[in-house]
Amino acid sequence: MRRRRSIVMVALFSALTLLAAACGGGEEGGGSAGGGGGASDCTWVVGTMGALSGDAATIGQPIFAGIEYGVKVANEDFDLGCELVLEEEDSQGLPDKAPQLAQSLVQNEETVGIVGPYFSGETEVAGEIFNEAGVPMLTPSATNPTLSENGWDTFFRLVGTDAQQAQEAADFLTDVRGLKTVAIMHDNSEYGKPLAEGVAAALGDAVTGELVAINPEETDFSAQISQVKQTGADGVFFGGYQAEFTEIIKQGTDAGFDVQYVSGDGSKAPELADDPSAQGAV
Structure with missing residues (x-):
């Protein structure tokens, strides 16, 4: 079930993350708030992980705002069947924090995909965890070329290298x-x-x-x-x-x-x- 839902979410969030980036996260809200497209009796969790605090938050927070906006748009404008809920983990952009946070995200059976991690270092150490769990990760900003050489079936990149x-x-x-x-x-x-x-x-x-x-x-x-x-x-x-x-x-x-x-x-x-x-x- 998770695999089928994840395939749908890869296509959806590729589009929505690009939309959010173009809009610059200018609108607040979204995230775990309920959507405007009608009541739903099920939820799909979209995880995100990156520098939400610390010195690198100047980069991470705008990315997070764009992802929040993408979730808001998806809930309001798409008939998904389930409400999207955003679950965030603050790695501060540090690779040593990433594995534990990645494990926390994939242990939730409602998780259908990850928008992140934001930085290359944390992506390098968390990627195998997401891959083994069969959870797609769409990084909006990790640009190290060697990330594509790890053989991860669930790794997608939304920017150039x-x-x-x-x-x-x-x-x-x-x-x-x-x-x-x-x-x-x-x-x-x-x-x-x-x-x-x-x-x-x-x-x-x-x-x-x-x-x-x-x-x-x-x-x-x-x-x-x-x-x-x-x-x-x-x-x-x-x-x-x-x-x-x-x-x-x-x-x-x-x-x-x-x-x-x-x-x-x-x-x-x-x-x-x-x-x-x-x-x-x-």
Whole structure:
């Protein structure tokens, strides 16, 4: 029964998650609230897991809002036969929290699918749990290319991979911004490091020096900034998330390294746009 329902939900939530992303989660509500399409005597649980708190919540919360909106639309506008109920688990985006939360979601017999996990690291460690349970997972944002190589029958991705993003980033840095040399930094995560390596490969000889890793658990990146500053690069690409990217820009500018700073989709958060010190960053 779960398998048949899950096949239906894969198609439905592929469409609804894309709709929610396009709408940006602009409407509140949905979630576990009842639908407007009439009373139902059964429920189907849609699980979601990601960074709902902590430093990475600036990324996770907008994703969650879009998923809430998707559930709301499904309940109100589709004749599903059962009411959808959203069950969320807060991993804070941390891989070490993901397995236990994934087990909790699949143990519910009413769970028909997972929209998530949000980050590549937590997806890597939770994917086999969902696969063994036969529960489809549709990640709206995990972009590590190797996730597709795990042989999971229930894994679906709603975005392009870092391999695709890396080439676009390299083209932007050189063709659009006109940079001749670029220093590459990353946060050593399952998302940030492969993205940075992909950008470096696409840039080729335009990369200056070695790829420089930071520890996201620290807040002082002065040593790493000094290292990339010494290369004389025209710009910096950072593979990682918004909180660390903002700090790199602040500390780099304070150190007199006033160049073009660019990052990937993991840094796409309102907090970056609202920070005066990050003006001009992309």
